[in-house]
Amino acid sequence: MTVDVQPLDPKVIEVLSGISTATLTTVLLKKGLRNVWMRGTRPIREGQPRLVGRAFTLRFVPAREDLATPESWSNPISTRAAIEAMPEGVICVADAMGVTDAGIFGDILCARLAKRKVAALITDGVVRDRAGVLGTGLPVWCQGAAAPPSVAGLTFVNWQEPIGCGGVAVFPNDVVVVDDDGAVLIPAKLLDAVMATAEEQEALESWIMGEVEGGASLPGLYPPNAENKARYEKSRGR
Known part of the structure; x- marks a missing residue:
């Protein structure tokens, strides 16, 4: 069962857009949370803006040959279906288990994310078709690029459930702030x-x-x- 996305108050976006992730990690440390910075979430291009949004989570597990196939892209549970479920303004956070030899999204999927006005894609994995992804204008934070498709190393299993991205526990509707220093998670209950x-x-x-x-x-x-x-x-x- 997936979790509905809660609207994020525009005032929250306005305030947090002026707060660096470095400051947020210090604030969260003082509140007892040390593990909030998602490892491997590096900007794919320089000059990407600081962004704020609710986490819309995607989960991959290791590839299994009977499941991770090109045919699986047409299944009801697929990255394609997950993208169509994303409302405007969310930040897509994908748990790729740190796999760096299979790109979870390429230019076409990123173009659709941009068209749906998803704020950004964040993953501890990589993308493919890097030049095409850059051409979509979608802000992306990841570990780089790789030519093989996701099914070469990963199986997509669901969206909007708890995940681990870059070693950080991310729950749907947590708030993510991302800038040049990477992505930081703010637990929903601690937002105010x-x-x-x-x-x-x-x-x-x-x-x-x-x-x-x-x-x-x-x-x-x-x-x-x-x-x-x-x-x-x-x-x-x-």
């Missing part, structure tokens, strides 16, 4: 608390950067001691 803390953390670090650029030394500044905290609060008009 993370947003509130992240905005403050980003503002503080921006102030600290200004102090560093002005010649200030790091001890007592990063992290700030009581004196510098007071200076920061004053700069914020508090």
Whole structure:
């Protein structure tokens, strides 16, 4: 049974679009979550924007010869059917088990994702038809490219169920933020608390950067001691 996608408040997207994944990992660390950065999720091209969206999950398992066939692409449970189930604005997160010798999606599937206005594709695996994928304009984070199709190394089994991507547990409707440093997961239940803390953390670090650029030394500044905290609060008009 798949999970319906919950709409994401535009305000959440607005706020988190201004928060780096580096800041988010720090905020989540302070809340006790260390394993939130998806390993191997590298931008396929430079200059991709920071993106925010609900996770729409895809799960692959190791290839089995009777299941992983070109004919399976026409099955009711297939990557093609999963794409047609994706609503606008989600971030597709695909668990490819770190397999790097079989591309989970190529140019045609990525073109359909772009046409459906899926925000991005994130996987701990690879894509194929790299030049064509780039041509679709779809933002992609992955481990690179490989010529063989997915069925050469993987079997697609379902969508919108818990997965592991890059060593991180991802549940449908968790929130994903992705930028040049890769993809970070925010558990759905922690979203409000993370947003509130992240905005403050980003503002503080921006102030600290200004102090560093002005010649200030790091001890007592990063992290700030009581004196510098007071200076920061004053700069914020508090």
